Amino acid sequence: MKTDLAEPSMPDLSKARILVADDDPRLLLSLVTLLEQRGYQVTAAPGGRAACQKLDSQQFDVAMLDLRMPEVDGFDVMVHAASAQPECAIVVVSGESSFTSVSRALRRGAQDYIRKPYDPEELLNTLHAVLGKQALVRAHADVQQRLEKSEALHRYIVNSSPDIVFMLDQDGRFCFANNKIEALLGYRRSELTGKFFGSIIDKQDLVRVTYALRDAGVTADNPRTFEVRLKTRGSPRANRYFEITAFPVDHETLPLVADAHARLASQKARFYGTARDVTERKEAEAFINFQAYHDLLTRLPNRALFRDRLNLAITQSERSHQKLAVMFLDLDRFKIINDTLGHAMGDRLLQSVTHRLEACLRKGDTLSRFGGDEFTLLLPEIDEPDDARHIAKKLIQALKAPFQLGDHEVFVGVSIGIALYPEAGGSMDQLIQNADIAMYHVKARGKDGYRFYADTMSIDTANRLSLERDLRQALENDELRVFYQPQMCANSGRIVGLEALVRWQHPERGLLYPRDFLPLAEETRLIVDLSEQVLSRACRQVNKWILGGHENLRLSVNLSPIQVDHPRFVENLMEQLQLQNFPPGNLEIEITENVIMSDLEQISIKLRELARLGVRIAIDDFGTGYSSLNYLHRLPIHTLKVDQSFVREIRTGDDGACIVNAIVAMAHGLKLDIVAEGVETDIQLAYLKGLGCHQVQGFFYGPAQPAEAISRLLEKEAKAPFGLEVTEKLRKLDNRIV
Numbered sequence: 001m002k003t004d005l006a007e008p009s010m011p012d013l014s015k016a017r018i019l020v021a022d023d024d025p026r027l028l029l030s031l032v033t034l035l036e037q038r039g040y041q042v043t044a045a046p047g048g049r050a051a052c053q054k055l056d057s058q059q060f061d062v063a064m065l066d067l068r069m070p071e072v073d074g075f076d077v078m079v080h081a082a083s084a085q086p087e088c089a090i091v092v093v094s095g096e097s098s099f100t101s102v103s104r105a106l107r108r109g110a111q112d113y114i115r116k117p118y119d120p121e122e123l124l125n126t127l128h129a130v131l132g133k134q135a136l137v138r139a140h141a142d143v144q145q146r147l148e149k150s151e152a153l154h155r156y157i158v159n160s161s162p163d164i165v166f167m168l169d170q171d172g173r174f175c176f177a178n179n180k181i182e183a184l185l186g187y188r189r190s191e192l193t194g195k196f197f198g199s200i201i202d203k204q205d206l207v208r209v210t211y212a213l214r215d216a217g218v219t220a221d222n223p224r225t226f227e228v229r230l231k232t233r234g235s236p237r238a239n240r241y242f243e244i245t246a247f248p249v250d251h252e253t254l255p256l257v258a259d260a261h262a263r264l265a266s267q268k269a270r271f272y273g274t275a276r277d278v279t280e281r282k283e284a285e286a287f288i289n290f291q292a293y294h295d296l297l298t299r300l301p302n303r304a305l306f307r308d309r310l311n312l313a314i315t316q317s318e319r320s321h322q323k324l325a326v327m328f329l330d331l332d333r334f335k336i337i338n339d340t341l342g343h344a345m346g347d348r349l350l351q352s353v354t355h356r357l358e359a360c361l362r363k364g365d366t367l368s369r370f371g372g373d374e375f376t377l378l379l380p381e382i383d384e385p386d387d388a389r390h391i392a393k394k395l396i397q398a399l400k401a402p403f404q405l406g407d408h409e410v411f412v413g414v415s416i417g418i419a420l421y422p423e424a425g426g427s428m429d430q431l432i433q434n435a436d437i438a439m440y441h442v443k444a445r446g447k448d449g450y451r452f453y454a455d456t457m458s459i460d461t462a463n464r465l466s467l468e469r470d471l472r473q474a475l476e477n478d479e480l481r482v483f484y485q486p487q488m489c490a491n492s493g494r495i496v497g498l499e500a501l502v503r504w505q506h507p508e509r510g511l512l513y514p515r516d517f518l519p520l521a522e523e524t525r526l527i528v529d530l531s532e533q534v535l536s537r538a539c540r541q542v543n544k545w546i547l548g549g550h551e552n553l554r555l556s557v558n559l560s561p562i563q564v565d566h567p568r569f570v571e572n573l574m575e576q577l578q579l580q581n582f583p584p585g586n587l588e589i590e591i592t593e594n595v596i597m598s599d600l601e602q603i604s605i606k607l608r609e610l611a612r613l614g615v616r617i618a619i620d621d622f623g624t625g626y627s628s629l630n631y632l633h634r635l636p637i638h639t640l641k642v643d644q645s646f647v648r649e650i651r652t653g654d655d656g657a658c659i660v661n662a663i664v665a666m667a668h669g670l671k672l673d674i675v676a677e678g679v680e681t682d683i684q685l686a687y688l689k690g691l692g693c694h695q696v697q698g699f700f701y702g703p704a705q706p707a708e709a710i711s712r713l714l715e716k717e718a719k720a721p722f723g724l725e726v727t728e729k730l731r732k733l734d735n736r737i738v
Contacts, residue, residue, distance in 0.1 A: 016131050017041045019063040021051035021077060022093070023070060027116075031064065031093065034120055035127075048072025055084045062111075062130055067094040067101060078108040089134045091127065093118065099163075099245055099274050100223065163276040164242070167249070167269035172197050172210070175268040184277050185240070186233030202229035213246060213271060223247035227278065241282040246273030295369040297347055298354040306368035306376055310428050313380040317421055320381070324421045325388035327377040328435035329357075329395070332413035332448050332565075333599050334373040337405075339567055345405045352403050353412065360394040376432065385420060385452065392416045392450040411599065413448030415439050424453040440523040443561060448594070457519065468524055470506065471517055475529050479505050482537045483704035486713070487556065487675055487697045490689045494717060497554035497588065497675075499697065500538035501704045502530065527560045532576065539580040539587075541707050545714060546586060553714075556588045558620065561595045570609045584614035588639065592620050596631060604635055611636035618675070622663060632670055640667045644678020644698070650687045657687060664691045 018040045022028040028044055035042045043058060045051035048069040055063070055077075063081055067074035074092060081088050092105045095116040102113050111130045114123055164184060167176040174192045181187050185200065198206045205228040218224045225245045232239060249269045293305040301309070310326065317324045331353065338346035350373070357367055357375065366378040377395075379388055395414060402409045417439030425431045438453040474480060480502055487497035504512040521527040535557055542555040563569060577584055589610070596603050596619075607617050618639035619632075642663050650657040660676075667674040676688050679698035688696060705713075 015039070015041065016061040017043070017059065018127075019043050019045060019051060019054055019058075019060040019088075021045040021048060021063065021069070021074070022066040023047045023068075024066070027066075031123075034123070038124060040127075048074065048077050051077045052080045052084075055081055055088070060085065060088045061134060062089045062091055062127065064091045064093050064127070067092060067096045067105065075104065075108055078105070078110065082109055087134075089130050091130055093123070099161075103220070161274065163274040165274050166197075166272075168197055168271040168273075169268045170270040172213075172271075185230060200231050202231070205229055209244070213248075218247055220247045220249075223273075227282075230275070240277060240279045242275040243278045244273055244275045246271055248272075298350055298369050300354060300375075301366060301368045303368060303370050303376070306366060306370070306378065307428055307432075309366045310378050310431065313378055314421060314426075314428060314431075317380065322380075323382050323384070325377075325379040325382055325385075325391075326419045326421070326424075326431040326435045327379070327388070327392065327395075327450075328370075328417040328419075328432070328439040329375040329377060330415045330439055330443065331373040331375075332415055332443075333602070334412055336565065336567055336599075336602065337410050337412065338373075341405065341408060341410075345408070348405055349403055349410065349412065352405075353399065356398040357395055360391065360398050362391075365391075376435070388418050388420065388452075389450070392418060396448065396450065411601070413599075415442040415448065416450035417442060417453060418450060419453045437523060441519065443522060448597070464520065467517065467520055468526075471504075471521060471524075471526055471530075474504055474506070475526065475533065479507070480530065480533055480537075481505050481511075481706065482534055482541065483706055484538075484710045485697055485704040486701055486710070487554070487695055488701050490685060490694050490696050495553070495714065496695060497556055498542060498710065499556040499558075499590075499704070500534060500542075502534045503704075522560065522562070525562060528562055528566075531560055531563055535573075535576055536580060539577065539582040542586070543580060543582050545711070546583065548714075549718065550714060552586075554586055554588055554616070555582075556590055556618065558590045564591060564595055564603065564606070565599075570606050570613075573610070573615075574613060585616075588616035588618050590618045590620040590641065593622065593631075596635070600631060607635055607637075611638075632666075632672075637670075637672060639673040639675055642674065642676045642693070647676050647678045647684055647688075647698070648680075650684045660688070660693075661691060664688075664693050668692060 018035055020028060020031050020035065020042055021044075022031065023046060025046065028046060032042050032044050043054055043060070045054050048065075049072045051063065051065065052072060054060075063077070065074040065077050069077075074094065078090055081090060090108075090110045092110045092113045093116065094101075094105075094113075097115050105113060111133065112126050114126055161178070161180065164180045165176075165178040166174060166181070169175045173194050173196055175194075177187075177189050177192055179189065181189065181192065187200070192200075198210075201209060209226065209228055212218070212224045212226055215224060223245050224247065225243060227241060227243050230240050230242050249272050293302060293308075294300065295302045313324050316322075334346070334349065337349060350369075354367070354369070357377075361367060361377075362379075364380060368376045368378075370376045377391075379391060382388055395416060399412055399414050402411050417435040417437065419425060419431045419435035419438060421431055424434045434453040434457075437457050438451045441457055442449050442451050481504070483501045483503050484498040485501060486495045487499060488494065489496050502514055502518075504517055506512050518527070521530050538555055538557060542553060545553055563572075566572065573589075574584070576582075577587065596607075611617060616638040617636055618641055619637055620641050621643040622640045640663060642660060646657075646659045646663070650660060664674055673695065674693050675695040675697060676684075676693050677697055679685055679688065679696040679700045681700065685696060685700060
């Protein structure tokens with residue numbers, strides 16, 4: 001640092017005796033070495049207590065002190081030095097650079113203040129200047145001591161401070177401001193002099209600032225610190241944040257100031273202060289707060305903010321006796337796109353989806369990204385379920401058009417579960433959970449649609465958790481059983497195929513049917529492991545029958561949408577067949593129309609590959625979903641399965657069988673096989689045979705049975721001279737489930 005004093009003829013300062021005190025051994029050694037290289041006589045003190053002992057036993061010209069030292073800090077050493085060696089000059093070398101610490105050090109007698117990390121040359125120049133001034137202090141003790149304090153304080157605060165330094169008169173008008181005010185706010189010092197300080201402060205902060213400055217408890221030793229918003233030059237609004245530290249001026253202890261302008265200002269000053277720009281910190285805090293409650297990719301509220309708004313909406317709905325709806329949205333086919341094109345494209349797709357969804361909403365609705373490709377939507381203040389239904393249809397329609405991601409055109413759909421308040425739950429967690437359950441029911445039915453939550457969808461919470469735990473254990477403990485329902489030739493009465501159906505032999509609840517646990521398996525995504533176990537076991541068992549002489553026996557298995565959606569669906573299926581040495585030509589996979597139409601392009605590729613490898617494709621529950629001659633013609637479909645709801649309509653003289661007539665005629669026209677499900681009566685069987693439907697299954701021939709029972713049937717069939725005789729025997733079998 002420069003000194004304002006001309007250097008007089010002085011003794012050899014290189015012989016000066018220097019005390020260096022610092023509790024950091026590394027910094028202490030560095031400073032001692034630097035000073036000794038310049039010829040100074042240096043004594044090291046590894047802490048405040050050691051420094052006091054040195055001051056009691058030796059004489060020093062300068063003591064260079066760190067402020068932060070354990071037990072006895074730098075301020076305590078200064079107090080001790082003032083009584084033990086008042087002629088010893090003090091130079092603070094510290095990383096503590098706050099205004100309060102610097103001011104306190106200078107008031108305790110420090111000649112100068114060097115901030116760590118220091119520049120060696122600057123430190124040596126400062127030390128040289130202090131030693132020179134110390135020589136003058138000996139000649140002009142009183143006046144020079146005050147001048148040194150004033151110059152050091154003035155030099156540090158005004159010239160070195162990164163903050164605005166200002167003085168206010170008794171009326172709150174500026175009487176001094178340093179050059180930083182122009183750099184930070186754009187004001188020239190001259191235009192602010194004499195102007196009321198409130199002119200640059202936000203109106204909402206002015207009363208608080210005025211009250212703080214008038215507080216009787218504010219002193220130089222106890223300054224007041226507060227945050228305010230200040231206006232930049234030419235701005236009508238406050239747009240920058242500052243942390244102000246201010247205190248009243250004590251003219252009895254105010255240092256002498258060499259600068260004439262500053263001297264005049266100090267005579268008028270009643271308040272002294274600094275203003276530190278904290279705009280970046282406030283913006284960082286605002287960003288952190290935004291990040292805590294928003295998803296950074298889509299800028300949507302996150303689940304924490306969604307739950308907060310939902311909780312508030314429930315309270316308002318309860319007071320106003322209005323309904324609200326919670327929707328749980330899950331994107332269909334997003335994982336395939338993300339895995340194929342990469343996460344960057346996946347992120348762009350999520351942003352594009354967000355923009356389309358937001359365009360469908362009303363003012364006051366809250367769309368939230370719940371995680372991954374899942375979104376939640378809050379619709380407050382709806383009058384009836386149709387309001388939610390209308391929004392759901394808009395959302396589905398909004399995503400129908402393709403998305404352009406670079407050179408790629410991709411399609412996604414959305415499965416939406418809807419929970420209405422108060423019917424579907426009275427609490428926040430219930431509504432979210434039940435909307436989620438309803439969404440999974442959409443997924444299970446083929447995706448790209450919506451469903452309202454109903455009590456029949458859910459197992460009660462305690463039972464559900466218990467059942468989920470048991471289901472996971474069932475997969476590990478081999479508790480799943482495969483039953484087989486024969487698919488019969490209606491003319492010969494012989495078994496032409498077997499549909500594999502899963503049962504769960506629960507250790508406590510007994511035999512459970514698919515309706516008891518498959519929805520939960522879909523919801524928890526355990527369906528993949530479950531389906532793989534069933535397929536593996538069925539292939540192993542049916543292969544035994546094939547090798548035992550029933551070489552044309554067909555195995556039909558149902559596949560879940562999650563399995564079909566997997567990018568390696570074909571590879572995984574063929575690996576399982578190879579593992580069991582099962583002939584692909586004897587396998588028929590059953591999928592629903594909705595699964596096909598959820599992603600016709602990708603599904604078409606997979607089905608063609610399976611058909612090329614010999615696997616047969618059947619459309620399950622045909623006629624209940626998205627029936628289309630177009631996709632039937634384009635895809636390698638082998639079999640249509642008539643849903644049992646249509647078969648039930650077949651009665652004597654009843655016109656309800658017209659749908660069956662149309663489906664059978666369609667299958668014949670497309671040269672497809674047809675299997676009628678749910679055949680229970682002679683009338684139904686006769687009617688179907690008359691239409692030319694030659695493959696049937698249902699309770700007319702018996703329910704699904706374990707492998708042991710099927711083995712007996714196949715053995716009896718092999719021995720029977722006529723298939724019809726076997727049919728008659730099948731009808732008389734005990735329908736017990738073993």
